[in-house]
Amino acid sequence: MTKTLWTKDFIRITLATSLGAAGGIISGFALSFLVFDETGSTLASALVVAIQLLPGAVLPLLIAPLMDRYPRKPFLVGGDTVNALLYALAGVYLLRCEFSYTVYLGFSLLLACLSAFDELAYSSFYPLILPEGTEEKGYTVSSMLYPVLKVLMMPVAAVLFDTLGVARLLLVQSALSLLSALIENKITVAETPRGGERFSLRLWWEDLREAAAYLKREKGLRALYDYMAVTNGMAAGYSPLLIAFFRTAPGFTAAMYSFFSVAEFAGRSLGGVVRYRYTLPEKKRFPFIFAVYQIYEMMDVLLLWLPYPLMLANRAVCGFLGINSATIRQAAVQRYLPDPLRARINAYESVLITAASAVLSLAVGALGEVMDYRLCVSLCAALTLLFCWLSVFRRRGAVREVLRGKEAA
Structure with a gap:
């Protein structure tokens, strides 16, 4: 049934x-x-x-x-x-x-x-x-x-x-x-709380150490989390650069930049419909997600060098691919995580992305002060692409196991 x-x-x-x-x-x-x-x-x-x-x-x-x-x-x-x-x-x-x-x-x-x-x-x-x-x-x-x-x-x-x-x-x-x-x-x-002894500072510290030990042996999870932290951090840094580009580049306006969100929304909406109706087989998850990461970063490399209509198409494609890869990754990772550890591992991912966003957005913004905006975005996207190979592809065997989503205890 x-x-x-x-x-x-x-x-x-x-x-x-x-x-x-x-x-x-x-x-x-x-x-x-x-x-x-x-x-x-x-x-x-x-x-x-x-x-x-x-x-x-x-x-x-x-x-x-x-x-x-x-x-x-x-x-x-x-x-x-x-x-x-x-x-x-x-x-x-x-x-x-x-x-x-x-x-x-x-x-x-x-x-x-x-x-x-x-x-x-x-x-x-x-x-x-x-x-x-x-x-x-x-x-x-x-x-x-x-x-x-x-x-x-x-x-x-x-x-x-x-x-x-x-x-x-x-x-x-x-x-x-x-x-x-x-x-x-x-x-x-229904939820199944762990219970046990009364919660204390010592127990809190032991729980964190338990989560750290789990992450230490989970190379696939760490590879995905590391890449997501870097790509999200870089994206946070692009926003002020894109605003500055559209405010200063001849022939561009702030209103034109506002249509980026419309194009991304259109792409995400279409991608969401496709993802809801069709399920990707397990063996195709890693090739698909890794390909999306490559395309996504290359789209950022090319973004500000394109004619405006192609910029909008660029954002729409990223919206379409982004929601497809994100839902596959999120669903697989949450299936994979043991429920007794879920909040702590999710907390690690949240903290890592927040910290990376704070550091990398400042770094990208500082780079934008001394470099052409287009070159800056392209360089940062190329570095993120390289990092994807050094993290996700390098640990591809472990990442495949996570994307199968069947290892949760």
Whole structure:
């Protein structure tokens, strides 16, 4: 009998995620304008972004051992409930008090901590909801939610921002987060906590060492994590360079750059439909994913040297291939990971990508100060391509085993 992906629990987690994402897009849009409108400083806005990166580099490793020892649903529900409370307090504060940049920095830090907490809880809990054999479809759906909602909600956010104002939009986000928590609380999937002795600092340290020992012998996982950290870190550095290129290169405009996201969305949407309908055989996963990584980096090498219509085609192809490789990798890796270690290993990946993004984005930005923007992007993409060979291809035997997705205990 064929198993269906769309169980009651999957519908609940998808609906809850959609509500949370929609609210996050609306509030994020409002808050991004709030700081600049109140301070008139791009540095003040940049400092907020920098502060929001800090929890993602530390917090997941601190809380992951707890999530591996206790049921994860309460973490997910509790996180969204606290999120609702914070946004409600922020909305009431802005309705009654003057804006304070110092208070906003503290609020941003709290939200970033909560976001890191929520993301880890979600990534560790979500695989438990997917029926066996439906993992790729499940990750295709989850990968499509945010880009689709962003396209739909950004115009709505702009209208609501002008009509309701920031404070009331934060109250809307609060209501959506609370509704999301209530829906998540209805999920009935069974979890098997490890239990054992009372949690302590010594036990926390032993749990981290257990995860480190597991990663030490898992060369395939490390190869994939290392490559994803580098390619994501480089991509974070490309963004300001692309903006600078479109602002300064003759014949290009900021509006033209905005269509990159449209092209990527179109490619991701088509790729998501293909991935949902068709499953790639096990033996073809590694060749496909490795080929996608090569094409993706070569597309970045060529991007700024192409005529504008081909730039858009470039982004669409990357969107199409990117969602296909990402869902195959995510589904396989989560199947492969032993559930008692899942939160800690996911935390390692999160911390590694956050740290790489912080370091490499600064490095790429500094390189852009002394090098032509096109040359800079091409050079960094070529180095990432080389790193892919030194990590993923070099450990191809171990990576193939991970992509089979059948080794989880």
